[in-house]
Amino acid sequence: MSIEHANATDPDExxxxxxxxxxxDAGGEGDASDLDGEDLVLGYPNASEPxxxxxSIAAEPxxxxxxxxxxxxxxxxxxxxxxxxxxxxxGSVLVDGRDVHAMDTKALARKLGLLSQESTSPNSITVEDLxxxxxxxxxxxxxxxxxxxxxxxxxxxxxxxxxxLRDREVGSLSGGQKQLAWIAMVLAQDTDVLLLDEPTTxxxxxHQMEVMEIIETLRDESDVTVVVVLHDxxxxxxxxxxxxxxxxxxxxARGAPEEIVTEELLAEVFRVDAEVVATERGPRVTxxxxxxxxxx
Amino acid sequence: MSxxxxxxxxxxxxxxxxxxxxxLFDPTLVSVALASVAVVVAGGLVQVSFGAxxxxxxEAWRAxxxxxxxxxxxxxLNFLVGEGLMRSLTGFQGELPELAHGTLIVWNIRLPRVFVxxxxxxxxxxxxxxxxxxxxxxxASPFIxxxxxxxxxxxxxxxxxxxxxxxxLPLIAALGGAVAFLIVYAIAWKNGTSPVRLVxxxxxxxxxxxxxxxxxxxxxxxxxxxxxxxxxTTGSLTGTDWAQVRMALPWTIVAVVLSxxxxxxxxxxxxxxxxxxxxxxxxxxVRFALSGxxxxxAAASIAVAGIVSFVGLIVxxxxxxxxxxxxxxxxxxxxxxxxxxxxxxxxxxxxGMSVITGADSQIPVGIVTGLxxxxxxxxxxxxxxxxxxx
Numbered sequence: 159m160s161i162e163h164a165n166a167t168d169p170d171e172x173x174x175x176x177x178x179x180x181x182x183d184a185g186g187e188g189d190a191s192d193l194d195g196e197d198l199v200l201g202y203p204n205a206s207e208p209x210x211x212x213x214s215i216a217a218e219p220x221x222x223x224x225x226x227x228x229x230x231x232x233x234x235x236x237x238x239x240x241x242x243x244x245x246x247x248x249g250s251v252l253v254d255g256r257d258v259h260a261m262d263t264k265a266l267a268r269k270l271g272l273l274s275q276e277s278t279s280p281n282s283i284t285v286e287d288l289x290x291x292x293x294x295x296x297x298x299x300x301x302x303x304x305x306x307x308x309x310x311x312x313x314x315x316x317x318x319x320x321x322x323l324r325d326r327e328v329g330s331l332s333g334g335q336k337q338l339a340w341i342a343m344v345l346a347q348d349t350d351v352l353l354l355d356e357p358t359t360x361x362x363x364x365h366q367m368e369v370m371e372i373i374e375t376l377r378d379e380s381d382v383t384v385v386v387v388l389h390d391x392x393x394x395x396x397x398x399x400x401x402x403x404x405x406x407x408x409x410x411a412r413g414a415p416e417e418i419v420t421e422e423l424l425a426e427v428f429r430v431d432a433e434v435v436a437t438e439r440g441p442r443v444t445x446x447x448x449x450x451x452x453x454x
Numbered sequence: 455m456s457x458x459x460x461x462x463x464x465x466x467x468x469x470x471x472x473x474x475x476x477x478l479f480d481p482t483l484v485s486v487a488l489a490s491v492a493v494v495v496a497g498g499l500v501q502v503s504f505g506a507x508x509x510x511x512x513e514a515w516r517a518x519x520x521x522x523x524x525x526x527x528x529x530x531l532n533f534l535v536g537e538g539l540m541r542s543l544t545g546f547q548g549e550l551p552e553l554a555h556g557t558l559i560v561w562n563i564r565l566p567r568v569f570v571x572x573x574x575x576x577x578x579x580x581x582x583x584x585x586x587x588x589x590x591x592x593x594a595s596p597f598i599x600x601x602x603x604x605x606x607x608x609x610x611x612x613x614x615x616x617x618x619x620x621x622x623l624p625l626i627a628a629l630g631g632a633v634a635f636l637i638v639y640a641i642a643w644k645n646g647t648s649p650v651r652l653v654x655x656x657x658x659x660x661x662x663x664x665x666x667x668x669x670x671x672x673x674x675x676x677x678x679x680x681x682x683x684x685x686x687t688t689g690s691l692t693g694t695d696w697a698q699v700r701m702a703l704p705w706t707i708v709a710v711v712l713s714x715x716x717x718x719x720x721x722x723x724x725x726x727x728x729x730x731x732x733x734x735x736x737x738x739x740v741r742f743a744l745s746g747x748x749x750x751x752a753a754a755s756i757a758v759a760g761i762v763s764f765v766g767l768i769v770x771x772x773x774x775x776x777x778x779x780x781x782x783x784x785x786x787x788x789x790x791x792x793x794x795x796x797x798x799x800x801x802x803x804x805x806g807m808s809v810i811t812g813a814d815s816q817i818p819v820g821i822v823t824g825l826x827x828x829x830x831x832x833x834x835x836x837x838x839x840x841x842x843x844x
Contacts, residue, residue: 203645243728267734278726280779287780294722295734300715347733 190220190381191269191350193240197249200232200239208247209235210407217351222377222384224398226391226418228428232407233387234275234355240385241272241353253351267295271349275356277340281329285339288328289314292346314345318372334365341372352376354386358393370397391428395419396440403427415440425449483777483787490790497797498568502560504805506814509556517560522553529553533561533696534703563695570694570758571800571819572793573702575765577755579792580713582766583773583784584748587720588741589649596752596766599656599745603663604634605756609686610670613679624701627686627760628753634659635749639742646738648727689762689820691800698758709751713785716744720781762820764827765795771834799823 195215201208209232217223217240225233238244240251242258251258253269261269271292279288292314293307315321320338323331328339337357344352354373358366370393376382377399388394394401395415402412405427411418419441424432429449435442478484503514523529528550531540541547553561581596589598597603608630612619619626639647642655667687674680685692719740722730731737755762772795773787796819803819 241732243731263731263736264734267732272728272732274726274728274732277729280724282778283724283780288725291722291725291729291733294718 189350191254191383192219192252193217193270193351193383193385194252195236195240195249196252198236198239198246198251199248200235200244200246202244208407210239212249213407213409214249215240215402215409215412217383217385218400219383220377220381221399222373222386222397223400223402224394225385225387225402225404226389226394226427227404231404231427233404235407236404237272237353237355237385237387241270242266243272243274264295267347267349269349270351270353271344271347272353273340273344273355273357275359277336279328281327283328284325285320285323285328285331285342286311286315286325288339289342289346292343292348295347310348311342311346314342314348317345317375318342319368334361334368337361337365338368338372341369345372345376350381351383351385354384356387356389359389366393373397391419391424392440392443395443419443477780477782478786480777480783483783486773486776486787487790490794493794494568494572494797497794497801498565500801501568501797501804502564505559505564507556507559509560513556514560517554517556518565520554520557520561522551523557523561526551529561533566534700536696536700566695566699567691567800567804568797570698570702571691571796573699573706574691574755574759574762575769575792575794575796576789577702577706577709577751577792578762578766578796579769579773579788580709580785581748581751581755582768583770583781583788584713584716584720584744584751585766586770587723587781588744588748589653590724590726591649591653592771593767594653595764596748596755597660597761597763599652599749600634600638600659600663601631601749601752601756602761602763603660603667604637605631605753605761606687607634607663607667607670609760610667610683613683613686614670614674617679623686624757628757631753631756632749634663635745639745647741685818686760688818689760689823690816690818691759691803692816692818694758702754702758705750705754709747709754710789712747713744713751714782716740716747717781717785719744720785724779724781760818760820762796762823764820764823764831765792765799768827768831769795771831775834795823795827799826802826 193216195213197212197214198210199208199212200210213236215236225236227233235244239246242251245259253261253266258266258270289311290303290307293303293310296307296310297303315324318338318341320335320342323335323339326335328336331339341354341357344354357369357373361369373384373386374397376384386394386397388397395418398415400413401415401418403410403418403423410427411423416436419434421432421434424430424434424443424445431446431449433444433446435444499511499514499518502518503509503511509517523533528540528544528546531543532550535543578596582594585594585596585598586592588594591598605627608626609623612623612626638652638655638659641658642648642651644651671680671683674683719735722733722735723737723740723744725733727737730740752766769788769792770784773784773791777783777787799822800819802822804816806822807813807815807817
C-alpha cells in the first residue's frame with residue numbers, strides 16, 4: 159500500500175460505530191490537530207541500522223489510529239519518534255503543519271501528550287499530585303496552580319474514572335489502577351494529540367476495558383487525535399478508526415479495521431494462520447497456528 | 455465504572471484554597487522543623503557554655519541574649535557584614551562600646567561556630583537532596599559528581615605545592631570542586647547525559663583525583679601541613695568565626711532560594727526522564743542548572759568547613775522518611791534537619807575528646823558525622839523496607 163493512499167483519508171468511509179465516525183468527521187474539518195510523520199528514519203544511538211527507515215504516517219484528525227504489529231516491528235519506535243522522544247535521523251514530525259523540533263518544548267507538550275509504556279514515580283506521591291504534574295506545560299516557572307489547572311485535573315480524574323483513588327498513594331495501587339492514574343496525568347495535560355504506548359498491556363480485563371472506554375470517550379466527546387500502539391489486534395480493530403500495520407520497521411498496510419484485519423494480513427504481518435469472523439463488535443480473530451518459514 | 459466516575463466530583467477544586475504556601479503547614483513538616491530547631495538551640499547552648507572559659511547555662515543564655523549586642527545594630531552589623539561595611543552603612547566612626555568578657559567570648563568565638571555549622575548543614579542537606587533527585591540515585595551525595603575529589607586535590611596542591619596561596623584556600627577548594635563537576639559533566643556528555651553516565655563519570659574522576667591527592671601527601675614535609683590537609687579533607691569547624699559566616703551566607707541564601715524555586719522541577723525529574731520530557735521539560739538544561747545549584751551549595755560548605763562527609767547523604771534520607779517524597783517539603787525539611795545534625799555533631803567534635811580523654815583537643819567534625827551517620831544509616835536501612843525510595 160502506498161503513502162498516497164494513507165494520506166488520502168476519506169472521511170465518508172463508513173468505519174467503526176456510526177456516531178463515533180460522525181464525531182471524528184466533524185473533528186477532521188474542525189479544531190482537531192493533524193499529526194504527520196514524514197519520511198521518518200528512526201533508530202537508537204547504539205544500533206547501526208535504523209529501526210524505521212523512511213516511513214510516513216498521518217494520524218487522522220480527531221480519530222483513533224492504532225499501530226499494530228508483531229514484537230520488534232518498530233511500532234513503539236515509531237510512536238516514540240512521533241512523540242519526539244527519539245530524534246529522527248531524517249524526516250520530520252509535524253503537528254498542525256509545524257515541525258515539532260522547532261517548537262518550544264513546553265508549547266509542544268501543550269499540543270502533544272505521551273503515555274509511555276513504563277512509567278516510574280515515587281511511591282509516596284498521591285494520585286492527585288501525580289495528575290497535577292500533567293499541568294506542568296501549562297504553568298510558568300513561578301506560577302502556582304490556577305482554577306484552570308484544578309478544573310483540568312478534575313476533568314482528567316473524572317474521565318479516567320480514578321476519583322476514588324484520588325488521595326491514595328501511587329505505591330499502594332495495583333498495576334491497573336496505576337495505569338488509570340497515569341492516563342489521568344496525560345489527560346490533565348490537555349493536549350490535542352495523544353500518543354499511547356501499549357496502554358492495555360499487562361492489565362486485567364476490567365482495567366483493559368476501562369482504558370478502552372476512556373479512549374472511546376475521548377474520541378466521541380472531544381477532538382483529540384489519538385495514536386495508540388496496541389498489542390491485541392482485536393482490541394485495536396474494535397477501538398480504532400484507522401489501523402496501521404507494521405513489520406520489520408515497514409508499514410505494510412493501513413486503512414479501516416475491516417481492511418486490515420484479514421486472514422491474509424495476519425499471515426503476512428503476524429505470521430499466524432487465523433480465522434477472522436466479522437461480528438457486531440468488530441472482527442473476531444482466532445489464531446490457529448504459528449506459521450514457520452518452511453510453511454510459506 | 456459509572457459509579458467510580460461519579461465519585462470523582464467530590465474532591466473537586468479542593469486544591470485551590472491551599473495556595474502557594476499551604477503545603478508548608480503540613481503537621482509532620484512542622485514538627486520536624488520544630489524538633490530540629492530544638493536540637494540546634496540545645497546544641498548551640500552547650501557549645502556556648504563549655505570550653506576553656508566555662509560558664510553556667512544561665513550565664514551563657516545571658517551572654518547570648520546580651521542587650522548590649524542584640525539591641526545595638528552596630529555590633530550586629532559588625533558581626534554579620536564585617537567592620538568596614540558596618541562603618542560605611544551606619545556612618546559610625548568611633549569605638550564600639552565595650553562588651554562584658556563572657557559576651558565577647560560567646561559572640562566572637564563560640565556563637566559564630568554554631569552559625570557556621572548550621573549553614574554547612576543546610577548547604578549539604580539541600581545539595582544532597584538535589585543530587586539524589588537529579589541522578590535518581592538514593593546513594594548520591596553532594597560529592598557524587600566529583601566535587602569532593604576536585605576540592606580535595608586543590609586543597610592538597612595548595613598546601614603542599616603552592617603554600618603562598620593558602621590564604622585563598624577556601625576559594626580554591628570550592629573552585630576545585632566546581633571544576634571537577636564540570637569535568638565530570640563533560641565526560642558524561644554524549645548527545646545528552648543520563649543519571650548512570652553522570653554517576654560513572656563521577657566515580658572515574660573521583661578515583662583519579664583521589665589518587666593524585668593521596669600521592670601529594672608524600673610530598674608534604676611538615677606534620678603541620680599534613681594535619682591541616684586532613685582537617686580540610688575530613689571537614690572541620692575548628693577556628694571558624696564570623697569571617698566564615700560572612701563568606702558562606704550570601705551563597706547559601708542564593709542556593710536555598712534557587713533550590714526552593716527548583717523543587718517543582720525536581721519533583722518532575724522523579725517521574726523519570728521520559729515523562730519529564732513528554733511534559734515539556736528541557737531536561738538537559740534543568741538537570742545542569744539544578745546540579746549547578748547543588749554544586750554551589752556544596753562549594754559554599756567546602757569553603758568554610760572543608761569536605762564534611764555523610765551529612766549530605768543522610769539528611770535527605772531522614773527528611774524523606776519523615777515527610778515523604780514531595781521535594782518542596784524535602785528541601786524545606788533539609789533546611790532544618792541539616793543544621794540540627796551538623797550542630798549536634800560539632801558538639802561532639804569540639805567537646806567529645808575532653809569528655810572522653812580529658813585532653814583539650816578537638817577532632818574534625820567530619821569524623822563525628824561519619825561515626826554518628828553511619829550507624830544511623832544502618833538503622834534506617836534495617837528498619838525501612840524500601841530504603842529512602844525515590
